[in-house]
Amino acid sequence: MRVRNKPGAKEKIVNYPQYVATQESAGIWKGKWQQRFKKIQPIHVEVGMGKGRFITKMAQNHPEINYIGVEMQTSVLAAALDKVILADLPNLQLLHVDGSKLNEYFAENEIHQIYLNFSDPWPKFRHEKRRLTHAGFLKVYEEIMWPNGKICFKTDNQGLFEYSLSSLSRYGMSLEQVWLDLHESDFDGNVMTEYEEKFSAKGHPIYRVEARFNESFLTQQQKK
Numbered sequence: 001m002r003v004r005n006k007p008g009a010k011e012k013i014v015n016y017p018q019y020v021a022t023q024e025s026a027g028i029w030k031g032k033w034q035q036r037f038k039k040i041q042p043i044h045v046e047v048g049m050g051k052g053r054f055i056t057k058m059a060q061n062h063p064e065i066n067y068i069g070v071e072m073q074t075s076v077l078a079a080a081l082d083k084v085i086l087a088d089l090p091n092l093q094l095l096h097v098d099g100s101k102l103n104e105y106f107a108e109n110e111i112h113q114i115y116l117n118f119s120d121p122w123p124k125f126r127h128e129k130r131r132l133t134h135a136g137f138l139k140v141y142e143e144i145m146w147p148n149g150k151i152c153f154k155t156d157n158q159g160l161f162e163y164s165l166s167s168l169s170r171y172g173m174s175l176e177q178v179w180l181d182l183h184e185s186d187f188d189g190n191v192m193t194e195y196e197e198k199f200s201a202k203g204h205p206i207y208r209v210e211a212r213f214n215e216s217f218l219t220q221q222q223k224k
Helices: 009-014 023-029 053-061 074-087 099-104 125-130 135-144 158-170 194-201 215-223
Strands: 020-022 043-047 066-070 092-096 111-117 145-155 174-179 207-212
Touching: 009 020, 009 074, 020 023, 023 092, 043 053, 043 099, 053 066, 053 074, 053 092, 053 111, 074 092, 099 135, 111 135, 135 145, 135 158, 145 158, 158 174, 158 207
Parallel strands: 020 092, 043 066, 043 111, 066 092, 111 145
Antiparallel strands: 145 207, 174 207
């Protein structure tokens, strides 16, 4: 999706290093992300946070967790930064990098949970490796997460959801819960993204899955 350039976006990001780690500075925080927060707490990451509504609200609702929103689009991240500056939360940070290379910015066992919300479906088969639930991405997540770390995936795209269920299962992850129509379920505590509100208003069902890495499976992989 093409994103319009937002005037002053780059300058704004540079002017708020207390909230945003950029590609140039992010590497120095690998293994040290807890130092950017006021308290040492479990770290949850949203990959592709968009304009930041979800990650900001989650940080407000759960002060016992530290959150990092990852976004590579400069103009989009600048829009999220506006929300972060306004909220001024001690448990929320932003990371301006390519989400496919998270193992360059996070150390082993540094992340406890990952959120993938309304990711690009990349519907053409030749683009399969770009889907954020492809095995190549799962391997990267696995490298930085605690054993038994959890991925929470949410989408309105049925094809991508079906693909993701298969990909997560083939990778050896345990599917803990699956929702085929999240908004009509008894799920408590859902925080909607901007895209989710838009798609739901059009009558699209929202799909969600929680999947956990299998520690025994990881051990087997490490022995190979």
